[in-house]
Amino acid sequence: MAVSALATATVLTACSGSDSGSASAGGPSPIVIGVMAPVGTPQVDFGGIFAAVKASAAVVNKQGGINGRPIEVFTCNTQYQANQELACARQAVAKHAVAMVGNNNALVGTAMERILAQAHIADIANVGPLTSNYQGDNTFPLTWEIGSFFPCASKELAQKVNADSVVMVQSPVNVLDTIASMIGNGARTNGLRALPPIVTADNVSDYSPYVAQAQQSGAKIVVLGLLGSGPQAFVRASSAAGAKYTICTALGLTGSGGWADLGAATNQLYVGATFRPLSEAGSLPLLKTMLDSMAAEEATGDKYANTSPQVFQAQSMGAWLGVQAFAQVAKTIPGDVTAESFLPAITKAKVNLGDIIQDIDFTKARSAGDYQRVYNSDAYLWKWDSPSSQYHLEGSVKDTLDMAVG
DSSP: OOHHHHHTSSEEEETTSOOOOOSOTTSOOOEEEEEEEOOSOSSOOOHHHHHHHHHHHHHHHHTTTBTTBOEEEEEEEOTTOHHHHHHHHHHHHHTTOSEEESOOOOSOHHHHHHHHHHTTOEEESOOSSOGGGGTSTTEEOSSOGGGGGGGGGSHHHHHHHTOOEEEEEEOSOHHHHHHHHHHHHHHHHTTOEEOOOEEOOSSOSOOHHHHHHHHHHTOSEEEEEOOTTHHHHHHHHHHHHTOOSEEEEEGGGOOSSOSTTOOGGGGGEEEEESSOOGGGTTTOHHHHHHHHHHHHHHHTTOGGGOOSTTTOOHHHHHHHHHHHHHHHHHTTOSSOOOHHHHHHHHTTOEEOOBTTBOOEETTOOEEETTEEEESOOOEEEEEEETTTTEEEEEEEEOOHHHHHHO
């Protein structure tokens, strides 16, 4: 598939700018989808989500679009501000978006979802952390992102590293408190001792005291719930201390810069993820298509489309698959594809996502506590291989939702 063809196959509009046009004069009208995420902010930078939605839409358009109509994408930078998340939702309504795909909103979930729901706009493959993204009748998550932590407390990992105990080292953030409690439930379900979490101070630069606490705890597996470059700093400090424990974290919180030159602790470094690793592309055609499309997007100058393990953002995969799911459902609608016609169609739909994740049946939701609409809670255990600078699949964990509730 030629890079130039993929790169020009999608139409992009910016949330703060005017539409750049959709189809050629006299051509079919586009089907509008949108995506919101914080990009270029001091807190987080999820530009990979925008890159993935654009790249995935390009694939669909190259294949003929939605029954001959191209997908048009608009992106909206939330700037990690609550008011801007609401503004992005209102932008979707104003642009008559059929769906939002791959959103990452972290501050105002319920109010944002209400704006979309009132306009019958589906929220597909939201990769944000809020429980409200799993509650409304218009929410259709493809993965349970919290589940990416649970391979770290699984029998699969415990058996590989001969572990009997787990401790979480976490930043002082409420959502991580909740995750630590869930991981404790999961560990006990799997016959492991869950030790009290180790909570860091804000704005940590020296992780050696927390490494010492982890060593003193006697835990065989240390689960990292650290923000920013915390995971890299903790691994480096663990190497300096000669720590013997296994380190595991969720792919979405692996920080920036990868694991190169961080010392011996990387030899026992694992991550949990909600999809199969990119190294499986040789056996998964849709995964290869994803990588090719991201390469095409990167060739346009989009730095966020880089898929090297050092910089690839886990949230990008969910967003890319979300567009593919949207297209599969939209193609089943016999008449005009609108927000009003799409929403009832997806509630009856099943989508095949090429074994990158399991097939999704949107007629069958499960729930656990505040997570009321979970269609897929499977996760995968990856191991970091320092010589090749790649992740390799080590196993899978079914139904992490069951582990969460204990």
